Amino acid sequence: MNDQRSVVSAGLVLAAAVGVFGIAFGAGAVSAGASVWQTCVMSLAVFTGASQFSAISVIAAGGGTVAALGGATLLAARNGVYALAMSRVLPRGRLATRLIAAQVTIDESTAMASAARDDADARRAFWVTGIGVYVFWNIGTLMGAVAGSAVDPAVFGLDAAFPSGFVAMLAPLMDQPAHRAAAIGGAVICLVATPVLPVGLPILCAAAAVMLGVRR
Amino acid sequence: MTWTLVIVLAVVAYTFKATGMVLAAGRRLPPVLDRAAALVPAALIAALVVNDTVTSAGALTIDARAVGVGAAIVAAWRRAHLIVVIVLGAAVTAAVRAIGM
Numbered sequence: 200m201n202d203q204r205s206v207v208s209a210g211l212v213l214a215a216a217v218g219v220f221g222i223a224f225g226a227g228a229v230s231a232g233a234s235v236w237q238t239c240v241m242s243l244a245v246f247t248g249a250s251q252f253s254a255i256s257v258i259a260a261g262g263g264t265v266a267a268l269g270g271a272t273l274l275a276a277r278n279g280v281y282a283l284a285m286s287r288v289l290p291r292g293r294l295a296t297r298l299i300a301a302q303v304t305i306d307e308s309t310a311m312a313s314a315a316r317d318d319a320d321a322r323r324a325f326w327v328t329g330i331g332v333y334v335f336w337n338i339g340t341l342m343g344a345v346a347g348s349a350v351d352p353a354v355f356g357l358d359a360a361f362p363s364g365f366v367a368m369l370a371p372l373m374d375q376p377a378h379r380a381a382a383i384g385g386a387v388i389c390l391v392a393t394p395v396l397p398v399g400l401p402i403l404c405a406a407a408a409v410m411l412g413v414r415r
Numbered sequence: 416m417t418w419t420l421v422i423v424l425a426v427v428a429y430t431f432k433a434t435g436m437v438l439a440a441g442r443r444l445p446p447v448l449d450r451a452a453a454l455v456p457a458a459l460i461a462a463l464v465v466n467d468t469v470t471s472a473g474a475l476t477i478d479a480r481a482v483g484v485g486a487a488i489v490a491a492w493r494r495a496h497l498i499v500v501i502v503l504g505a506a507v508t509a510a511v512r513a514i515g516m
Contacts, residue, residue: 205496205497208498209496209497209498209501212497212498212501212502213501216501216505228416231416232416233416234416237416237418237421240421240425241421241424241425244421244422244425244428244429245421245424245425245428246428247428250424250428251424254420254424255416258416258420264417264419264420264423267420267424268420268423268424268427271424271427271428272424272427275424275427275428275431276431277459278428278431278432278435279431279432279434279435280435280455280459281432281435281455281456281459282431282432282433282434282435282436283435283436283438283439283452283455284452284453284455284456285435285436286435286436286438286439286440286452287439287444287449287452287453289436291440293440294437294440297433297436297437297440298433298436298437300436301429301432301433301435301436301437302429302432304432304435304436306460306463309456309459309460310456310460310463312456313456313457313460314497353512354509354512355505355509356479356480356483356504356505356506356507356508356509356510356512357505358467358480358508359467359468359479359480359483359484359487359504359505359507359508360501360502360504360505361463361467362463362464362467362468362480362484362487362504363483363484363487363500363501363503363504363505364497364500364501364504365460365463365464365467366464366484366487366488366491366500366504367487367490367491367495367497367500367501368460368497369457369460369461369464369491370491370492370494372457377450377454378454378457379457381454381455381457381458381461382457382458382460382461383461384458385457385458385459385460385461385462386461386462386464386465388462389461389462389463389465389466390465390469390475393465393466393470393473393474393475394473394474394475397473398472398473401462401466402459402462402463402466405458405459405461405462406455406458406459407458408454408458408461408462409451409452409454409455409458410451412450412454412457412458413447413450413451413454
């Protein structure tokens with residue numbers, strides 16, 4: 200993850216996979232009754248894939264706005280925790296930069312940044328991945344909303360592309376006992392909490408695992 | 416789908432992101448909080464791997480993804496390049512699905 204071209208190409212591979220999900224989202228939103236405008240504004244402004252899929256699946260199943268917001272909010276909350284972490288690697292005091300960075304603070308950009316060796320690499324990984332994913336997600340959304348979807352991401356195993364990538368991004372951190380403890384703790388919390396808590400909360404609760412690493 | 420949903424969700428989602436970003440914008444966090452914040456990605460991304468690999472609609476499930484991500488874990492362990500790990504995870508998952516497991 201240390202050379203720049205590697206960061207850029209890996210960020211773009213992730214972004215392209217996100218684009219295919221964008222197509223699926225665009226097509227799904229329109230078939231759930233959203234207009235093309237609503238679908239595209241949602242991807243541009245919300246830009247939180249898991250939340251958006253959750254919202255349209257509630258609507259498609261006949262649920263109302265409040266029900267759709269509830270589930271989507273739980274899934275959007277973790278980006279706030281990511282933002283706290285990413286805040287450390289961005290330059291201090293530049294509010295405008297931070298307000299833009301906030302919009303692209305998502306799973307992929309955070310994971311790529313956390314795998315970097317130093318703050319400069321982390322910043323580069325964060326921006327390349329965040330902006331790359333933003334562009335592909337929105338192009339995909341428009342394509343899916345206008346043309347419908349002929350591709351099912353699952354056929355290509357693309358749903359497994361993200362956890363696979365995240366595993367590779369976590370790997371270099373596993374040499375450090377504090378990070379290893381936090382990661383194992385987070386995984387166990389999610390596993391135990393999934394059957395009992397609403398979707399989205401188990402990942403949020405996993406933040407408690409940082410307590411295992413803080414004192415190491 | 417209502418515009419209310421689109422707009423409220425956009426405001427909620429951005430508020431989460433911006434609050435976290437701006438909260439610590441102008442100052443150094445106390446050392447304990449700074450260390451905790453540094454460990455957040457490891458904890459949450461590991462949880463996300465579990466979520467994306469062995470859960471479906473709020474229940475634990477073992478399916479093709481577990482095989483694909485298992486292969487990805489082995490490749491990552493051997494320090495394979497990130498792109499190789501991603502492609503391997505997706506390809507193995509697709510192959511297992513194709514043979515109907």
